[in-house]
Amino acid sequence: MVHDGELSSVLREFARTLATDFPIQGILDHLVERIVDVLPVTGAGVTLITAGRAPRYVAASDEAALRFERLQSEIGQGPCLTAYESGEAVAVPDVAADLLFPRFSSAAVLAGLAAVFTFPLRHGAGRLGALDLYRDTPGPLEARDMSAAQTLADVAAAYLLNAQAREEARASAGRFRHSALHDPLTGLANRRLLTQRLDHAAHRALVSGSNTAILFVDLDRFQQVNDTHGHQIGDELLLAVAHRLASLVRPGDTLARVSGDEFVFLCEDVHRPGDIEVLARRINESFATRFVLLGTELTMTASVGVAFAGPEEDISHQLVVKADMAMNQAKRRGGAGHQISNLREVRQAHAAGSLETDLRGALDGNQLDVSYQPIVRSRDGLLTGVEALLRWHHPERGPVAAVSMVELAEQSGLIAEIGAWVLERGCHDRGQWLAAHSGAPLDLAVNVSARQLMSRGFSVTVAGVLARTGMDPNALILEMTENIFIEDSERAMSVLIDLREMGIRLALDDFGTGYSSLSYLRRLPINIVKIDQSFIADIDQGPTGGAIVAAVTDLAHVLGLAVTAEGVETQRQSDEVGAIGCEFAQGFFYGRPVAAAAIAAQLRATPGGPLYLPATHDALAAAR
Ligand code: C2E
Ligand code: MG
Ligand code: MG
Numbered sequence: 001m002v003h004d005g006e007l008s009s010v011l012r013e014f015a016r017t018l019a020t021d022f023p024i025q026g027i028l029d030h031l032v033e034r035i036v037d038v039l040p041v042t043g044a045g046v047t048l049i050t051a052g053r054a055p056r057y058v059a060a061s062d063e064a065a066l067r068f069e070r071l072q073s074e075i076g077q078g079p080c081l082t083a084y085e086s087g088e089a090v091a092v093p094d095v096a097a098d099l100l101f102p103r104f105s106s107a108a109v110l111a112g113l114a115a116v117f118t119f120p121l122r123h124g125a126g127r128l129g130a131l132d133l134y135r136d137t138p139g140p141l142e143a144r145d146m147s148a149a150q151t152l153a154d155v156a157a158a159y160l161l162n163a164q165a166r167e168e169a170r171a172s173a174g175r176f177r178h179s180a181l182h183d184p185l186t187g188l189a190n191r192r193l194l195t196q197r198l199d200h201a202a203h204r205a206l207v208s209g210s211n212t213a214i215l216f217v218d219l220d221r222f223q224q225v226n227d228t229h230g231h232q233i234g235d236e237l238l239l240a241v242a243h244r245l246a247s248l249v250r251p252g253d254t255l256a257r258v259s260g261d262e263f264v265f266l267c268e269d270v271h272r273p274g275d276i277e278v279l280a281r282r283i284n285e286s287f288a289t290r291f292v293l294l295g296t297e298l299t300m301t302a303s304v305g306v307a308f309a310g311p312e313e314d315i316s317h318q319l320v321v322k323a324d325m326a327m328n329q330a331k332r333r334g335g336a337g338h339q340i341s342n343l344r345e346v347r348q349a350h351a352a353g354s355l356e357t358d359l360r361g362a363l364d365g366n367q368l369d370v371s372y373q374p375i376v377r378s379r380d381g382l383l384t385g386v387e388a389l390l391r392w393h394h395p396e397r398g399p400v401a402a403v404s405m406v407e408l409a410e411q412s413g414l415i416a417e418i419g420a421w422v423l424e425r426g427c428h429d430r431g432q433w434l435a436a437h438s439g440a441p442l443d444l445a446v447n448v449s450a451r452q453l454m455s456r457g458f459s460v461t462v463a464g465v466l467a468r469t470g471m472d473p474n475a476l477i478l479e480m481t482e483n484i485f486i487e488d489s490e491r492a493m494s495v496l497i498d499l500r501e502m503g504i505r506l507a508l509d510d511f512g513t514g515y516s517s518l519s520y521l522r523r524l525p526i527n528i529v530k531i532d533q534s535f536i537a538d539i540d541q542g543p544t545g546g547a548i549v550a551a552v553t554d555l556a557h558v559l560g561l562a563v564t565a566e567g568v569e570t571q572r573q574s575d576e577v578g579a580i581g582c583e584f585a586q587g588f589f590y591g592r593p594v595a596a597a598a599i600a601a602q603l604r605a606t607p608g609g610p611l612y613l614p615a616t617h618d619a620l621a622a623a624r
Helices: 004-017 024-038 063-075 079-086 102-110 143-181 191-208 222-229 231-246 273-285 317-332 343-349 355-364 402-411 415-436 450-454 458-469 489-501 519-523 533-538 547-558 571-580 596-605 617-623
Strands: 043-048 056-060 090-092 115-123 126-135 211-219 254-259 262-270 291-293 296-298 302-309 337-340 368-377 382-394 398-400 443-447 476-480 505-511 528-531 562-565 584-586
Touching: 004 024, 004 143, 024 043, 024 056, 024 126, 024 143, 043 063, 056 063, 063 079, 063 102, 063 126, 079 090, 079 115, 079 126, 115 143, 126 143, 143 191, 143 547, 191 211, 191 254, 191 262, 191 317, 191 402, 211 231, 211 273, 211 317, 222 231, 222 296, 231 254, 231 262, 231 291, 231 296, 262 273, 273 302, 273 337, 302 317, 317 337, 355 382, 355 402, 355 415, 368 415, 368 596, 382 402, 382 415, 398 402, 402 415, 402 450, 415 443, 415 450, 415 458, 415 596, 450 458, 450 489, 458 489, 489 505, 528 547, 533 547, 533 571, 547 562, 547 571, 571 584
Parallel strands: 302 337, 382 443, 443 476, 476 505, 505 528, 528 562, 562 584
Antiparallel strands: 043 056, 043 126, 090 115, 115 126, 211 262, 211 302, 254 262, 291 296, 368 382, 368 584, 382 398
């Protein structure tokens, strides 16, 4: 007979399968394997049934169970179908004497089956299929075992449903994302995706100091093809051209179709401008062979314009415009060739790259600063803490994006020093707030990059800062992303454990964007999961938008972790993350990152009392 302890341990194991990537097959294999351990049966199998389709046996604990599953499917008769149709458990304690399923039973006895007990996989009023328990000796199952088996079947059904919903959500999100960013005719990137890639290239070039190039390709006299041969041939030609151009794209580069007959190559990390001239020539050569389209033969040529951006130069739509202008020059010269817009300047700019030197100076020159963004309890907007965010106002360039700066600091080995500075500054500022408003024991969240966490003596540095500033370790949260585990996960793990022992809490930042799967949540000694803002933005996008946030939140809760929703920008998103059950929320809706003095002013506006965000206009006015 099953023990309560055994049953609950199987149920707990199920909860943990949630922490893997929700593979449906994994859940079922696990079910049939474990059920044989805890119940007095010799085999188990699961069959999934969809109305109007043949049943599919999908899991079996061993060869014999597989045979019995197959028998039911092949014969189209057996307890499994009856349990599915009726929604009730079916018991056949003596298969040899059975009259209910004569065709199945006579075959099953020959195959060695003595008893079978079947339980519908129920969800609400519906059913997903059935769980069969097989035995090689006849006799009934005790009532308790029958009810334990039904519980397992119900739990498995709930997880299956969850897994199916996730797989569908993932597939439809993928389809949606693809169609929003790709050209429906050729499948190439569209203008929107090109713009995103340009932003990305701009960021990378800043850090890597490399060149970027745009090649703008326009077919010569394409309109004539449409006029003479019709739009169908025109479309076929565009497809064929897309195909030829795509074969010239290097890994990491982007090819987009930006309008009718205009194609754009975005090439990043260009080491020698000469490589791009070669590419431009290849593009022209790819038109040398005639196109054969639906039985029609065509000759086509193209004009190509090239524009470069050096490491210090603007990479934006302007660069595409420059390449477009160069393309027009090529066209004016008769087409079928290429024109480079600014080759000489590019070669001169090659020796730049002073940003790194500037960053070294910034730390000593008082150019670095820290902003604080509110984090609230999502239920009611109560301010519970702030996140410290690094700021650099470059004397000539203006503000430098935090991510670029952190990447630069990691590359140049300055990250440990800069990171320690941010931590000390945050602890110090929090101390000042507390001194003036003792009723505001805000949590302080500080970001830690991978290189910084792995730097020598990191936890000792942290302990030193805590001691110097009198910071309460229980109020400190260190935020890190999943990539800390790429290089040396054992070492990372031991640093995290040290930090936890000091009483510091750990948050996994930008969850969902990194390399890991949900399984990380289970392995890491973290307290908080911060769901990345891209998922929060999706909440507004159709019925499946919130599904991922809800699934991750449920899972985090099963594992005893708290959840922070990042990037909440609207009332609707705020309501939604509250309803889903994320404990905390952060985003422009509650407050943008502001200077330490502005946080102090907000606290002053609600002396002694709690502060709720977004604050009313009165409170905000008082804060100014
Ligand atoms: P993060 O830790 O995920 O910080 C949140 C980022 O999202 C901040 O960008 C913040 O300004 C932005 N944000 C907050 N709410 C919203 C919103 O509602 N909408 C939108 N669109 N954005 C929102 P920021 O300050 O540019 O920082 C970017 C990243 O740079 C941070 O992401 C963090 O990974 C890193 N970072 C910042 N400061 C430090 C630091 O001192 N050390 C380390 N290692 N990394 C830092
Ligand atoms: Mg963060
Ligand atoms: Mg984040």
